[in-house]
Amino acid sequence: MSISxxxxxxxxxxxxxxxxxxxxxxxALADSTDWQEPTxxxxxxxxxxxxxxxxxxxxxxxLYRPLLARADYVHAASKSLLDRLFDGRVAPLVAxxxxxxxxSKKDIAELKRLIGEIDHDR
Amino acid sequence: MSISxxxxxxxxxxxxxxxxxxxxxxxALADSTDWQEPTxxxxxxxxxxxxxxxxxxxxxxxLYRPLLARADYVHAASKSLLDRLFDGRVAPLVAxxxxxxxxSKKDIAELKRLIGEIDHDR
DNA sequence: CATTGACAATTACACGTGTAATCTAAACGA
DNA sequence: TCGTTTAGATTACACGTGTAATTGTCAATG
Numbered sequence: 001m002s003i004s005x006x007x008x009x010x011x012x013x014x015x016x017x018x019x020x021x022x023x024x025x026x027x028a029l030a031d032s033t034d035w036q037e038p039t040x041x042x043x044x045x046x047x048x049x050x051x052x053x054x055x056x057x058x059x060x061x062x063l064y065r066p067l068l069a070r071a072d073y074v075h076a077a078s079k080s081l082l083d084r085l086f087d088g089r090v091a092p093l094v095a096x097x098x099x100x101x102x103x104s105k106k107d108i109a110e111l112k113r114l115i116g117e118i119d120h121d122r
Numbered sequence: 123m124s125i126s127x128x129x130x131x132x133x134x135x136x137x138x139x140x141x142x143x144x145x146x147x148x149x150a151l152a153d154s155t156d157w158q159e160p161t162x163x164x165x166x167x168x169x170x171x172x173x174x175x176x177x178x179x180x181x182x183x184x185l186y187r188p189l190l191a192r193a194d195y196v197h198a199a200s201k202s203l204l205d206r207l208f209d210g211r212v213a214p215l216v217a218x219x220x221x222x223x224x225x226s227k228k229d230i231a232e233l234k235r236l237i238g239e240i241d242h243d244r
Numbered sequence: 245c246a247t248t249g250a251c252a253a254t255t256a257c258a259c260g261t262g263t264a265a266t267c268t269a270a271a272c273g274a
Numbered sequence: 275t276c277g278t279t280t281a282g283a284t285t286a287c288a289c290g291t292g293t294a295a296t297t298g299t300c301a302a303t304g
Contacts, residue, residue, distance in 0.1 A: 074218060081200065081203050085199060090215070090229050090233070092232075094212055094236055100197060110214075115237055118225070
């Protein structure tokens with residue numbers, strides 16, 4: 001199951017809060033896209049067909065909810081990039097950003113804390 | 123400039139060694155793909171049009187070399203994913219893999235070394 | 245009961261991408 | 275000199291994706 005960039009924006013709305021009617025998804029996306037209502041509905045339908053979301057009847061309309069978990073999607077997308085560019089490993093990506101001086105202080109603090117936790121757990 | 127997954131496989135060959143003739147690129151890709159010669163040539167042509175590579179005449183054939191640096195491509199692709207899924211930051215991705223117990227010992231050792239270097243440099 | 249509006253369903257099209265067949269023309273060898 | 279080979283150029287098509295218009299259906303309304 002492959003979720004496109006546009007589809008993942010719709011998923012993001014439903015991950016944050018569900019179930020939602022199509023009109024609510026449209027409204028939520030209005031903040032960050034210029035999409036017309038039929039656009040969002042097409043994406044909802046494609047996600048339905050991909051079984052990434054489910055719909056339940058609510059009177060005359062449907063309420064949509066995610067079937068695909070955000071963590072699973074995030075994992076698959078991340079792993080795909082790591083496999084293609086970093087020999088499937090996390091450290092080379094971190095090294096890449098470190099070399100480019102693109103790690104914020106917050107990033108560094110969090111990485112230290114993470115490494116500490118890992119040491120402690122193992 | 124957007125480089126597709128298939129195009130990045132061609133780029134990978136040229137990043138590893140260049141300049142190369144089309145036949146050499148075809149041969150190099152035979153290890154990991156089932157592509158026919160015209161397929162690889164189409165991808166080379168699309169990359170030429172995108173100015174990701176350059177061609178220089180060598181008798182009757184061309185020799186191809188990358189114009190786009192691998193590090194730049196890797197950075198753009200990584201940043202795009204981080205922006206979309208991890209609020210633009212590296213640490214949440216590392217946390218994600220840590221939570222899923224997907225960091226290898228090698229990863230962890232390298233991350234420790236990196237954090238140590240960052241501390242030392244700053 | 246006809247009209248209206250809401251909601252979904254269907255259809256549409258451009259473009260990028262994956263993949264490769266076919267065409268063209270120059271170089272080569274007999 | 276001519277047929278063959280080689281290398282690139284051109285064309286082709288299916289599919290996914292982005293985006294949205296149009297059509298269909300049905301409940302609500304006057």
